[in-house]
Amino acid sequence: MSRRLEYRIEAEKAGMCVREFLKKELAFSEHQISRLKYQEDGLRVGGEKVYVNHVLREGEVLTVGLTEKVPRRDTEGAKPGKVWEAPAPEIARLPLQILYEDRDLLIVDKPAGLVCHPSPGHYNDTLANQAAAHLGGTGTVMDMRVTGRLDRETSGIVTFAKNTEAAAILQRQREDGRLVKIYLALAEGDFDRESGVVDSPLRREAPGSFRMVCAEDGKPARTFYRVLARTAGPRGEPRTYLTCRIEHGRTHQIRVHMARIGHPLAGDPLYGTNEKSGEPMGLHAFRLTFQQPFSGETVTVRANLPEWAYNLKADLV
Known part of the structure; x- marks a missing residue:
């Protein structure tokens, strides 16, 4: 084609x-x-x-x-991991929440707790396997790429590019600021400023570690935040709703930066103050603005608010 x-x-x-x-x-x-x-x-x-x-x-x-490449069912000689497996039964039962789709892109709303892309220990129980099934690519070698993936604990907007050209153009838009993703966050404590910037390089805590830390020898990372509203946690402790926008997009960037300034995200199992709270983590990618890779049309996509933000007035976000 x-x-x-x-x-x-x-x-x-x-x-x-x-x-x-x-x-x-x-x-x-x-x-x-x-x-x-x-x-x-x-x-x-x-x-x-x-x-x-x-x-x-x-x-x-x-x-x-x-x-345009079409899904190839002749998978002989394909590199390991390049053949899209059918989603696991527990994943196949989940509805794929499609927010936007055209010839080049598929944008969906990821639930918290679901891994974005196949990785060690997660071969067919991922959002990408769901997307591949939707696109008719199960059991094929298909040119589909996740652009801007989310942590397992984070919910919200995830984009799949259906071809390498679209993926490359979106990456360029992310680098030059034309693609903007806004996150909704729920952080511990009461902020003494209505907005701010956390500018602190990030690197892995140790080689092979899953945890990230702020360090002078890390890679550049900048997070902009704005206070939306103040609320209280289940024990009456102060919490704050924020919007966050990031530059560079490092692993766990918002989570580490909020913990850095003394306001870890509510329910964060890795950087939070109550690691076994069992509540969902307060981070949700809720708005994405970009230019359609080939038409240049400006597109804005919104995800529904998560349950932990239902008491937040819609006009604030």
């Missing part, structure tokens, strides 16, 4: 060569560009075949021809 994408060159893009345009504007990799070079309808301007060194002029229309 193939599709044609057309891009009219605007004044600020004029002077770029095709290779530069594909890399900077569409986040194509060298491998993807190389494939286009050898397709008869891979790259055309004004209907004429062009090469990657063609210099684009204002008003020209660049046509990119993509060959």
Whole structure:
């Protein structure tokens, strides 16, 4: 299956060569560009075949021809882990909460407690196995990728790209700030500021450790937070609803940063003050704004609020 994408060159893009345009504007990799070079309808301007060194002029229309992969049932020789297994019975029974779907993307609402993607110890009991079944890819080699996965304990928006091009473009949007995911959090204690930034590098506590720590030799990580409302926990202890936005997207970033400033998330089994409380963790990815990878249309997706936030007024978020 193939599709044609057309891009009219605007004044600020004029002077770029095709290779530069594909890399900077569409986040194509060298491998993807190389494939286009050898397709008869891979790259055309004004209907004429062009090469990657063609210099684009204002008003020209660049046509990119993509060959879409379909799920391959001939799995002989496939790398381990590349064949999508049918979801485990207990996962198959769960409804897949679809928030948005088009030709390139599937966006769903993940429940807390469900692993996003196959990993050691979780081969078919994951959200990705559910998504693969929905897309008809069970038992196949299918080009589906999770972009922006969530921790097992975190609920909310997860995006699956149906092709490598869409995945690469979304990653570029995340890096340059066009893709924004907002989290709802419930933190312990009463904040003395209505908003703030936690700017603290993160790394693993030790090689192979699951825990993350703030450390000078870690990777850059920045979390912006804003107080929404104040509430109380089951024993009357003060708690605070927040919205959080992150830069860099490190493992456990919001969880570690909130604990760093003395306000761990409610119910956090790893960084919280009451590790065996049994209550759900107070972190939920509830809003995502991005540009559709190929049309450029701005899309905003919202997930339903989790049960622990039902007493939060909807107009606050």
